[in-house]
Every structure is written in structure tokens, then in C-alpha cells.
Amino acid sequence: MGLLKIVLMALAAFGLFDAAFRREDAFRAADKQTKVFWLIILAIALAVSYLFSILSFLPIIGVIASIVYIVDVRPAVKQVSGGGGRRGGSSSDGPYGPYNGGR
Numbered sequence: 001m002g003l004l005k006i007v008l009m010a011l012a013a014f015g016l017f018d019a020a021f022r023r024e025d026a027f028r029a030a031d032k033q034t035k036v037f038w039l040i041i042l043a044i045a046l047a048v049s050y051l052f053s054i055l056s057f058l059p060i061i062g063v064i065a066s067i068v069y070i071v072d073v074r075p076a077v078k079q080v081s082g083g084g085g086r087r088g089g090s091s092s093d094g095p096y097g098p099y100n101g102g103r
Contacts (some may be wrong), residue, residue, distance in 0.1 A: 012046035015069040022077050030076035043066050
């Protein structure tokens with residue numbers, strides 16, 4: 001149980017630190033909740049997973065919030081902020097591919 005608690009805390013901590021280093025406008029552009037909202041939710045999830053037993057109700061809600069951030073919000077914010085994993089892109093590349101000047 002102790003190892004599971006550490007894994008849950010690491011999940012919340014990863015989400016918290018990732019959200020802290022993302023741009024605020026990327027959250028709005030991705031049509032997700034604000035950066036402050038996710039920082040508060042993930043900080044509460046980290047604190048709850050540290051303070052309470054895994055078998056109680058609150059850490060389960062914290063894990064769900066962390067998973068939602070990592071699986072849904074993080075990829076959307078990463079794509080909007082230019083970290084979509086595309087290598088070797090040009091400065092004229094837009095969100096849907098390279099810009100060809102209307103040709």
C-alpha cells in the first residue's frame with residue numbers, strides 16, 4: 001500500500017509541475033479550464049494523497065483529477081503551445097501543416 005501511495009503522489013506531483021510550467025494562454029486556447037484552476041486541483045490532489053489513506057474517498061478523486069489532466073488537458077495544451085512532438089518543422093508551419101502561400 002505504501003508503494004501505491006507513492007505512485008499516486010508522483011502522478012499528482014508530475015501533473016502539478018507540468019501545469020506550473022505551461023503557458024496560461026495555452027489553457028484558454030485549448031478550451032480547457034484555466035492554469036490556476038488546474039494548479040489548485042492538482043495541489044489539492046497531491047496534498048490529499050499524502051494526508052489520507054489510499055482506501056478513503058478523497059485520494060480516489062485526486063487520482064481521477066490527475067489522470068484527467070495527464071490524459072486530456074496536457075496533450076491539448078502541449079499541442080496548442082507548440083510541443084506536439086513534431087520534429088523538424090518549419091517556421092511557416094501552421095497548426096494544420098505547412099503554409100504554402102495559397103498555392
